[in-house]
Amino acid sequence: MTELNHCPAPAKLNLFLHVNGRRADGYHLLQTVFQLIDHGDTLHFTLRDDTVLRRVTDMPGVPEQSDLMIRAATLLQAEVLRRTGVLPRGVDIAIDKVLPMGGGVGGGSSDAATTLMALNKLWNAGLSKQELMDLGLPLGADIPFFIFGETAFAEGVGEALQPVQAPDCWYVVIEPGVMVPTAAIFGSEQLTRDTPVVNIADFSSHSRIAGFGKNDLQQVATKLFPPVAEAVEWLGAYGDARMTGSGACVFSAVASEDDADAVLEKVPAKWKAWKAKALQQHPIIAKL
Ligand SMILES: C[C@@](CO)(OP(=O)(O)O)[C@H](O)COP(=O)(O)OP(=O)(O)OC[C@H]1O[C@@H](n2ccc(N)nc2=O)[C@H](O)[C@@H]1O
Numbered sequence: 001m002t003e004l005n006h007c008p009a010p011a012k013l014n015l016f017l018h019v020n021g022r023r024a025d026g027y028h029l030l031q032t033v034f035q036l037i038d039h040g041d042t043l044h045f046t047l048r049d050d051t052v053l054r055r056v057t058d059m060p061g062v063p064e065q066s067d068l069m070i071r072a073a074t075l076l077q078a079e080v081l082r083r084t085g086v087l088p089r090g091v092d093i094a095i096d097k098v099l100p101m102g103g104g105v106g107g108g109s110s111d112a113a114t115t116l117m118a119l120n121k122l123w124n125a126g127l128s129k130q131e132l133m134d135l136g137l138p139l140g141a142d143i144p145f146f147i148f149g150e151t152a153f154a155e156g157v158g159e160a161l162q163p164v165q166a167p168d169c170w171y172v173v174i175e176p177g178v179m180v181p182t183a184a185i186f187g188s189e190q191l192t193r194d195t196p197v198v199n200i201a202d203f204s205s206h207s208r209i210a211g212f213g214k215n216d217l218q219q220v221a222t223k224l225f226p227p228v229a230e231a232v233e234w235l236g237a238y239g240d241a242r243m244t245g246s247g248a249c250v251f252s253a254v255a256s257e258d259d260a261d262a263v264l265e266k267v268p269a270k271w272k273a274w275k276a277k278a279l280q281q282h283p284i285i286a287k288l
């Protein structure tokens with residue numbers, strides 16, 4: 001095998017996100033449900049004759065060497081060298097980029113996770129799922145979840161994962177057109193960091209379309225970024241609208257694809273909006 005094409009890198013929605021405390025290193029302790037959805041980027045990998053790792057698609061604002069796909073590939077290539085003494089062949093990575101950056105839908109993290117899973121296969125590297133999750137964590141707290149590959153209840157900084165059944169529904173997602181920097185939200189003095197801890201059973205017994213819990217980051221993000229507040233208010237007329245992750249995207253669950261289409265027809269033209277179906281499993285699992 002010398003290439004792996006059409007590898008999906010789906011988005012996630014944080015169905016709720018509670019900030020329960022802060023670690024000694026300043027990172028925040030969270031509880032969240034990561035919901036996989038069927039909307040995302042698509043990656044293509046082709047082995048090269050040298051050992052160079054290259055992104056062959058331009059991505060404005062993200063230099064090649066800081067791209068999470070290249071950083072993930074570099075980590076895995078070094079790990080294979082450490083284990084086997086042989087540096088794996090280089091790779092050209094192309095991407096059909098669909099997901100908004102700084103959108104809270106995990107685009108960069110999902111691209112990195114798909115890169116680790118695809119190259120593990122293409123290089124016959126043989127790392128276990130847990131080993132890939134551990135390798136990805138320093139690059140981003142959402143990366144282990146995408147490798148875990150199932151809609152999940154997460155704790156810690158998002159790395160302690162348990163599979164969870166979430167409502168089998170559709171989502172309408174609005175991109176308010178701003179990039180929300182995660183660090184600014186977590187660093188805000190206004191952020192509440194003391195939401196009481198919940199159990200996975202609390203979420204599971206609730207499991208209805210109307211959202212469980214809340215997103216603690218939303219109050220800060222809507223104050224700093226008025227377009228996010230505006231999107232929450234607009235979508236709130238059609239259901240329980242809330243922000244995903246540290247923003248900026250805002251979503252609401254709906255019962256059917258028809259219901260999603262009905263809302264999408266009314267979205268003001270100034271916003272990009274789309275629909276997506278809830279997924280229980282990562283779509284790359286069927287491919288690898
Ligand atoms: C909020 C979440 C929820 O899924 O996702 P996004 O909305 O970004 O997709 C994640 O926890 C995002 O984690 P991660 O992807 O590692 O965040 P980064 O952008 O690397 O973090 C930027 C900065 O935010 C702060 N940070 C991040 C995560 C965390 N649990 N506590 C923190 O205090 C740290 O100061 C960190 O340096």
Ligand SMILES: Nc1ncnc2c1ncn2[C@@H]1O[C@H](COP(=O)(O)OP(=O)(O)O)[C@@H](O)[C@H]1O
Pocket residue numbers: 061062066067068069099100101102103104105106107108109111112245246247248
């Ligand atoms: N492949 C990539 N796709 C998107 N963003 C990337 C990528 N590689 C690095 N980044 C950087 O990561 C930042 C966060 O991106 P992203 O994961 O899309 O947002 P979020 O964490 O809010 O869901 C971007 O602003 C960008 O600078």
